Amino acid sequence: MLHGLKPSETVARLNEFIIGQDEAKKAVAIALRNRLRRMALVDDPIQDEILPKNIIMIGPTGVGKTEIARRLANLVDAPFVKVEATKYTEVGYVGRDVESIVRDLVNEALKMQKKIYEESVHEKAKEKVEERILDILVSGSDATPVNEEDVDIREMLRKKLKAGSLEDREIEIKSAPAQQPMMQVMAMPGMEDIENQMQNLLGDMMPKKKSNKKVHIKDARNILLEEEIEELLDHEKIKLEALENVEQNGIVFIDEIDKISSRESRAGSGEVSREGVQRDILPLVEGSTVYTRQGTIKTDHILFIAAGAFHVSSVTDLIPELQGRFPIRVQLDALTQDDYFEILHSTKNALTKQYQALMSTEDIALKFEKSGMKEIARIAFETNTKSENIGARRLHTVMEKLLEEASYDSEKYKNQEIVVDKEYVRGQLEEIIANEDLSKYVL
Secondary structure, X not given: OOOOOOHHHHHHHHHOOOXXXXXXXXXXXXXXXXXXXXXXXXXXXXHHHOOOOOEEEEOOOOOOHHHHHHHHHHHHXXXXXXXXXXXXXXXXXXXXXXXXHHHHHHHHXXXXXXXXXXXXXXXXXXXXXXXXXXXXXXXXXXXXXXXXXXXXXXXXXXXXXXXXXOOOOEEEEEEOOOOOOOOOOOOOOOOHHHHHHHHHHHHHHOOOOOEEEEEEHHHHHHHHHHHXXXXXXXXXXXXXXXXXXXXXXXXXXXXXXXHHOHHHHHHOOOXXXXXXXXXXXXXXXHOOEEEOOOOEEEOOOOEEEEEEOOOOOOHHHOOHHHHHOOOEEEEOOOOOXXXXXXXXXXOOOOHHHHHHHHHHOOOEEEEEOHHHHHXXXXXXXXXXXXXXXXXXXXXXXXXXXXXXXXXXXXXXXXXXXXXXXXXXXXXHHHHHHHOHHHHHHHO
């Protein structure tokens, strides 16, 4: 039986954070499910032949393109990187090469895998730390064998240690410094990847010297815990599993892909490398082998999701080969005034909830009435209509200006409730709303 989220369940989870855009949600949900279906074809030779159906999302800024991809990665706990197409240059030019996308993905996978194993050995590491601290308390060093006559003293100290009565006691531990001295490798602008690899290589070659230092027991716990966790980890296993996770579950989100389309290139001075970047991206999406510091990565089954506004160019302005590698195309709609209200009212991570939590830290209670949220939605929508349309991001601007006074002079509102209704919103933003020229810059 196939496990994991069904497409309808994936869409339901996405609905908790993203309003509307049902077509895009369905597309990514199906792509996700097809991955699980492919993985379930164990010992079937056709498994390797089933390639991911990459997706290209078309729509204005601030309508949820990036959020859909980011939330999708969180749902499946998959290695995920978001990159901007404009940051890369054609091979042979100064700048980041597209293969660094895969290297970044590998680094994310390593962090994820390491965290999983760190949690699994955490309790064992804590026990080892306690024994090391007891060794120091009894004999003065965690490298000195404990005599049998010290057992009673040890158990008495163990009880005190567990009770927390020794936390402020100072002990001497032998520990490696948190950061090793690093030889500076100078690289040309745009060649930061080579610089990082050289520094990592030199860092691995340099011996890690331990030194004695006196610290309180409460601080020693954290220092020694990191060391013990590091000792218990099987780094080779973590690396192999991370590489496998990238190849089978990796997700790459390429934003602003419209900015490297042919028509966009002809409009400016970027003709030199824009189409070249597309051609460099093509092998990654088609399926190729990328060499990384941790090992080789085959990109055949990495899911690529591209996005762009395409308000100047269109998808057909991309080179035909690249277009063909993104068979699923979804159009995202511009947000309506009702959408803005739902974003404030219904989403799990609503800005209203975020501001309530922030202000509660200073004993200020924010109460958002529906009339207030509808007025905020109206102002955001109309401002987007009259000036640059930045989508849901306009809500951040409006909310920040709306609560500026309370945020700045928080002492004045301490232990009070601020009711954010229609009248309050108009009262705070009336001058800006009335002055159309000013609203263009402030909102």
